[in-house]
Amino acid sequence: MGKKSRAKQSAKTLTTINKNKKELTKLAVKLFKMCIYSPSHQEEWDYYLKIHSAVENFRKRHVDGINYVSSTTDKRNLSLPVFKTWLFENGVEQNFVKLHDFEDIKEFGLIATEDIKIDQSIVTVPRQLMITHEDVKTSYLKDLIAGNEVLSVMPNVCLALFLHFEKYNPESKYKPYLDILPREFNTTLYFTPEEMKYLRGSTALSSAVQQYKSIVRQFTLLYQVFNGNHQQNDVACLNAAGREMFTFDAYRWCVSAVTTRQNKIPALKPENADDEDGLSTLAMIPLWDMFNHDIGPMSTAYNAQTNQLECFAMRDFAKDEQVTICYGGRCNSDLLIHNGFVFSNNPFDKVRIRLGISTQDPLYKKKVQLLSRVKCEANGLFAICSMNGNLPTSPQLLSFLRVFHMNEGELNEWIAKSDTELNYLSEVYISGPVHFSADIKMWEYLENRVNLLLLQFKKNFEDVETLLRNDTISSRAKLSLKLRIEEQRVLTECAGFCRQFRLDLQQKSSNILSNCDSDTSRTEVEALSRIAFEDPKMVNMKLVGAELAKHDSMSTHLQNLELNSSGNVGEKSMDSTEEVRSASEATENV
Numbered sequence: 001m002g003k004k005s006r007a008k009q010s011a012k013t014l015t016t017i018n019k020n021k022k023e024l025t026k027l028a029v030k031l032f033k034m035c036i037y038s039p040s041h042q043e044e045w046d047y048y049l050k051i052h053s054a055v056e057n058f059r060k061r062h063v064d065g066i067n068y069v070s071s072t073t074d075k076r077n078l079s080l081p082v083f084k085t086w087l088f089e090n091g092v093e094q095n096f097v098k099l100h101d102f103e104d105i106k107e108f109g110l111i112a113t114e115d116i117k118i119d120q121s122i123v124t125v126p127r128q129l130m131i132t133h134e135d136v137k138t139s140y141l142k143d144l145i146a147g148n149e150v151l152s153v154m155p156n157v158c159l160a161l162f163l164h165f166e167k168y169n170p171e172s173k174y175k176p177y178l179d180i181l182p183r184e185f186n187t188t189l190y191f192t193p194e195e196m197k198y199l200r201g202s203t204a205l206s207s208a209v210q211q212y213k214s215i216v217r218q219f220t221l222l223y224q225v226f227n228g229n230h231q232q233n234d235v236a237c238l239n240a241a242g243r244e245m246f247t248f249d250a251y252r253w254c255v256s257a258v259t260t261r262q263n264k265i266p267a268l269k270p271e272n273a274d275d276e277d278g279l280s281t282l283a284m285i286p287l288w289d290m291f292n293h294d295i296g297p298m299s300t301a302y303n304a305q306t307n308q309l310e311c312f313a314m315r316d317f318a319k320d321e322q323v324t325i326c327y328g329g330r331c332n333s334d335l336l337i338h339n340g341f342v343f344s345n346n347p348f349d350k351v352r353i354r355l356g357i358s359t360q361d362p363l364y365k366k367k368v369q370l371l372s373r374v375k376c377e378a379n380g381l382f383a384i385c386s387m388n389g390n391l392p393t394s395p396q397l398l399s400f401l402r403v404f405h406m407n408e409g410e411l412n413e414w415i416a417k418s419d420t421e422l423n424y425l426s427e428v429y430i431s432g433p434v435h436f437s438a439d440i441k442m443w444e445y446l447e448n449r450v451n452l453l454l455l456q457f458k459k460n461f462e463d464v465e466t467l468l469r470n471d472t473i474s475s476r477a478k479l480s481l482k483l484r485i486e487e488q489r490v491l492t493e494c495a496g497f498c499r500q501f502r503l504d505l506q507q508k509s510s511n512i513l514s515n516c517d518s519d520t521s522r523t524e525v526e527a528l529s530r531i532a533f534e535d536p537k538m539v540n541m542k543l544v545g546a547e548l549a550k551h552d553s554m555s556t557h558l559q560n561l562e563l564n565s566s567g568n569v570g571e572k573s574m575d576s577t578e579e580v581r582s583a584s585e586a587t588e589n590v
């Protein structure tokens, strides 16, 4: 080809690229607008299909226009030797554990090189090796973060973006770490509609769609920042390959790397902290984030004197056994959406069910008034918890159900009570005057509601076990199905509890009534009721209720590190389904 025709050809290519870019920017704007919409529960599946298809269209066009060869090998284990040397050279200590490739499940983890005793120190990671939000804020992303509405309030988005730019930084000090990370994840951001469809009928679908929508919205916003016509210095100074390679796939990879591995550690300077208390900052912690999860005590702490993270064995481990840590009390839907796995018989599991007071209810206003005094939504999602020897109901659910069932007289009586007295509404057994008939109705209602959900599931998934054995169904689809099976377990336990508790109440109620006649005063009935509930089981339930309430109001503690998987890389402004979560859950969301 001659000089002239080569020049003509490259001018033509440039025009095509620019045209493609313009079209992509238009598409990004359109996608962004689609993601502002909040679909109703009924619309949510069709809405998800619509966004998913638009994203696929965008992905295809975008990737077609990119010509970049990654320096990272497809095989993760080829990066292991360099990673190990990097850890050693940077002062990471590993005692009695080594990295292992569990090829059959496509996961890395750690195994014991000899017998390990509980509380033995197994891994120590110096702070300099971690990627913290505190550091990201002062990195080359500093100006961009400070001037961007989303980035300035969302530490996890900043971490994701930093991972992205470091991946395309040939000089990155974190390269050995980035190269060892999984090539893709099983978070629901990677699910196709075919894999997601098994979540239909579960409120986990709403959370998964909400997460998908938030990430698409963030992506389209950032895409416009990196591809705008008039780039400010804060963007123009960033690595060109990083900007060019900012695809949806790249972003969901970074987001998933963050949600599956992020953690909170104490901030060095309170003014740099992510929380209002000035305490913590988000961090990615190499090697420690290679531990897989099992149930057990929290066994990692941050040593503020040495500025390193110290991990101890949460139990005894035999030589060659996989060494695990506990990620904390996550329910399975959060684990699936943010961590890409489901844990069987998870004692921290909970299933959120949708409940609401109808606006047509003549007592709607009074019920809303009373509910707002106990900080409970009149319409939203309420948790049914895995029992694990405790109660299946959260304090919020109990308050809601009691208010939901009140007649006008009861509502007036309760509205007149002090805030302290209103706390009784969230106790499993209300001390003081016992409202038998209302509580019997309440437990019966919950039992019926839960049984209805169980029936629906049976109708839709007649033979779920066969589906799980079916080789033509993808492993991600099987994760959705596994979640549904776990939900069934939690709901079945709850229905059993409601039934037993209601029968107990009915029995006690009839015992009391048989000791009364028309002359028995209200005070005497109340005294009899109290005696009826003084049996060990009821007293025990009351204690459990109080314990649970205490637990619910606890936020994650800093010194005991939890893998902070439920910290959504979602927008700060949560939609209505998120807002109704209990206070403890809200604090977990970064």
Ligand SMILES: C[S@@+](CC[C@H](N)C(=O)[O-])C[C@H]1O[C@@H](n2cnc3c(N)ncnc32)[C@H](O)[C@@H]1O
Residues within 6 Å of the ligand: 106, 107, 108, 109, 181, 182, 186, 260, 261, 289, 290, 291, 292, 293, 294, 339, 340, 341, 342, 343
């Ligand atoms: C912090 S990383 C642990 C290291 C990870 N296995 C790897 O290969 O890099 C968390 C991820 O490990 C996997 N994982 C951890 N615990 C698990 C478990 N109990 N069952 C299944 N997968 C698990 C999930 O993919 C999760 O997103």
